[in-house]
Amino acid sequence: MLDITSLLEEIKQRPYTDLSIKTPHTGIIEFTDLNEGDKVKDASGEFKEIPGTKIAVITREKNPRFIHACQKGIIQKLHKQYDKQFVEAGVEIGVLRHFLSKEEVISILLQKALHLFRAPERAKYYFAPEADKKIKISGSRSITVTDGMELFIVSRMKREVPLTYHGPEGIIYQVYFKHNQNVDVNEPLIGICPPDQLQTIEDVISRVNHEWKEQI
């Protein structure tokens, strides 16, 4: 049985994650006038069309590109020693402390409550055409999966092979992979909610909605 109280307490002890801000590609980096301790906003708007706070601009081949805050939070560190320097791809230029939202807390708890079907290998994953079509129209929770169902297409090294779901029957409550992105081995692909667990899941959501106070 899931002990929601103790899990919530555990998260409350450390209600944030420290996110590394990395360069998306090579180029000459220039920081904006942000400083450590400053608050930043994430992307907003109905379609997330308004970008988050500008942290730096990276220029290569005369093309400047802003590095925006991808989450709201507080700037913990800025590695200003790189200012106006050429940097490689994937270099950490700062650290952002992001305080967990209700949705994120629910997601953490659901990973413990749902049956997780994990990636058998590092690859890109797609839903099989039939399931994909249904999910696009009615959402993932419209799909009930059963053991032995051909649910995914695994794509790696230009080859595609089908992947069968194994596990309890239930609805796809959460989808953890993104289109065209690699998933590491053993990372969860989907979270399944068996019919008899639905009440537990709803309890989790209800508790978080009532108890979690968002910071910043």
Place this chain on the structure above:
Amino acid sequence: MEKQHKVLIANRGEIAVRIIQACCKLGLKFVAVFTQEDVHSGHVKLAKELGDDKSLYCISSYHDANEILSVADAAEATAIHPGYGFFAEDFRFARRVTERDRPLIFLGPSWRVIRELGDKINTKRIARSLNVPTVPGSDRPIYDESEAEKIARTLFDFQLQQGVEKPLVLVKASAGGGGMGIEEIHDIDLFRSVYRRIRNYAMRQFKDDGVLIEQRIKNFNHLEVQIISDRSGKNPVHFGTRNCSIQSTGLQKRIEIAPGFDPKTIQYTFDAEKVLNDIIEHSLALARKVNYDSVGTWEWIVTKEGNPFLMEVNTRIQVENGVSAAISKIKGKGGVDLIAEQIRTGLGEPLGYTQSDITFDGIGIEYRLIAEDTDNKFTPWVGDIENFTWEKAPWLSMHTHIPHVTKENPYTIPTEFDPNLALGIIWGPDLETAKQRGKEFLNNLVIAGSNAQGQSLKSNIPFLLKNTDRILKF
């Protein structure tokens, strides 16, 4: 070389390793790039060992021209070697490299040559103007149904005249590639429906409904001619032929042999010596016509009757360049390195030798060692390599980007790239000895590992062993 050059290697894996080695051989500085997935690759390790503090950069993608060029500037490179794949045959990239504010040398053919020969239809047109045989069919995209059907009927009739019992015609989307938008027809009455299907598909996918109609040739050998020319484009020479007919079910090469046939020990139903000479002469004629100015490969198919047809020209160094080098001598000296030759001449040095200075000796066999399940449609195997060893021999050269591995320190095969692990090149004074050495090499080779499910590594070694017996047989 008058100027001290620095070569940026816009590639990864085995070819990056070999370009680093070629640069060092020529006394040139280099700069290598890698993505996060390749952080443990041998080319990264070698760049750290042999380079200076501006010899290795992490980039976001090998496909991003901006990344490559920004590193070239930061590292003060003067030339870019594209290797094979990625930007190797992209004339726009080659043009951008040479025509930007801070121009660099593109170590491949000039962009005009890449553009001219990169277009298969254009290659066919130039070839036909020189009476070089090409696969029978249209030499331009066809947009008219009646014209397309007329060509298809001619091809059916031509094959019947040639004694082909079951003639086949290919209908291909002109703008397609990689096997997309191709169907074969065995009955001319079905032509119109297939033509319309492909035309509509081509319009949807490529916004161009041009269609090519070609003869489908079955039961053929895949041959290649290795050409090199300096920047003058006036004096191309060849480094012989290769036979690349042993392929996977997906038509990917697995064993390459130089030369393309061995009429000394194998009886062919046609004059193999003449076929080899003919494809060499045709390839050189085409190279002269376009002022070819780098390393390149002319790909041919040769039918059971010994009729050669030019398929395409690959305007780059190929994976299998080493097997041609293995049997070649320049002015009597072995140890030919076609990658170093490409760099040297690409930077402006004259070739320095003529065809009469190039001689050939023995047989070369190249095995592509790949982690794959050959019994299951050659599906790539992914996991950790924990042991990779082979017995050294004077007749063997191994090219690999797999670093030294142990069970405790394995190498994880990245899933983002082609699954090639290594190339093993065998030399023998004659075909029998080469085959025998090839088998000895494969039998002593150890590639072991396991995946996340604890399953053992699957490699293509049994497939390579089995197929060694049929090398060069037609």
